[in-house]
Amino acid sequence: MTVSILIFLPVIAAVIVAFLKNSAARYAALFFSIAELAIAGLFLSKFVPDATTQFGIDVPWIAKFGIYFSAGIDGISMIMVLLTTILVPLIILSTFNHEYKNSGAFYALILFMQAGMLVVFTALDGFLFYVGWEAALIPIYFICALWGGENRIRITLKFFIYTFAGSLFMLVALIYLYLQSPDKTFSIHTFYALKLTAPQQSWVFLAFFLAFAIKMPVFPFHTWQPDTYTEAPTGGTMMLSGIMLKMGVYGVIRWLIPNAPLGLVHWQTLITILAVIGIVYASIIAFNQKDGKRLVAYSSIAHVGLIAAGIFVWNIQGLQGALVQMLSHGINVIGMFFIWDIISRRLGTRDISQLGGIAKVAPKFAIAFLIIVLGTVGLPLTNGFVGEFLLIGSMFNYSAAHYQNLTIVIFAGSTIILGAVYMLRMYKNVMQGEVNELTAKFTDITGSEQLVLGIICALIIVIGVYPQPILHISEAAVTNLMNTLNGKLVF
16 A cells, blocks of 8 residues: 555546536535545554655656656654645535535645645655645646635736746756756655755755745745735635645755755754744734734734744754644634634625624534634644644754844744734634624524534644644654754754
8 A cells, every 4th residue: 555545546536526516526525535534544544653654656757867756654744644634624524605616626626736735745756746846736726716706816826926936946956956966866865865065055945945935935925825815715725724835834844954954054043033023923914904814814824934933943842843733723724714704604794893792693603713713822732732832842942052042932932922812802803792783693503514613623622632642643753854964964
């Protein structure tokens, strides 16, 4: 059993679903996504949490140019595979109350996008990684352009230009590493073994960083994100925020730092500062947002900034925290966007100032909303606390070890306080107070809405109470990666 079944099942499913219509397309897409989750569960049951790569496939693809279809799963990849296969069924189920013109194409694009992201998270060949990276971009472009909001064409074009331009820099870096390899191959293990000079690694680092920083996004490469998240259909926004931005974070861990560790030494302080600026900047902007969906978009920038800062200090605690937080953020952010989708469908607005008192007419919705908010702000015993605790701790450890950058760490920690303030204020303004003429007609959640929010809330609590299994999955792979590179790093 190899990882190829995880990659190709969504592609086959996308082809089938593309020819279906209306409810048949919805239910078929949900069926295939649940089947994909079941296969991921089977892989997890057979996964040995050590430092090895498992379920591998390595066959010639374009052998003349040293390109192989080479993919596998280690502890780091497994977290991302679980993230993708858990969230896609929830995202598809969350769209069941929408009617999409040409729904077969809509759900086929989601499934094809899932395949591209799984290629990214499992690829062991640089060219295959690039193909998966681009394959995930194309479907979300069409999802946003065809089913997005009023300004979708202009905003989607900006998003495409940003991300495609970043991808070209990454391609240049991959080709450069290929040309430096003695046997002319795109193998990640060959790339890791290259002995490039510090200046060479510095330029390789920058080329990779531009691609990954745009995708995450990290300040100041974030300007495409709020508009795209706001204008995209909710399913597309969930795919972008819940999973796709994690491609950039994963790329930093798997392809950026291991291939250019001396580049990290050179650029570490600057990039950490940029990540922290993004945390504070996005949090301040979120304070002033009246559109609930846009507020969540800026909140996402702040949370990803913390993840990026935790990774670039480069220690085991930070990497473990980043992986847990990627999973937690994915769960929480699709919950938040689904909350605002429900409000928008019921009331025709996302303007926070027009709302209030919804908890009095929809108690089930109020409870689910509160649990997701608490997970987002990192309350102890919720999933958001685990990752944030590890990330902030890793930054303090780094600061203590190097006797510097304490101010940066303090500002990074502000995301917890600032996030709690604007998220809880949002909840208060929407859910509490007096019912007005608009919110009086709000009806409580039922059916698929109740199921999606129930699963999300359960995941928030279960991961928060008992995160050890997730940490155990990635621990050996993270430790091995860290030990392999630490000998090359001199800070």
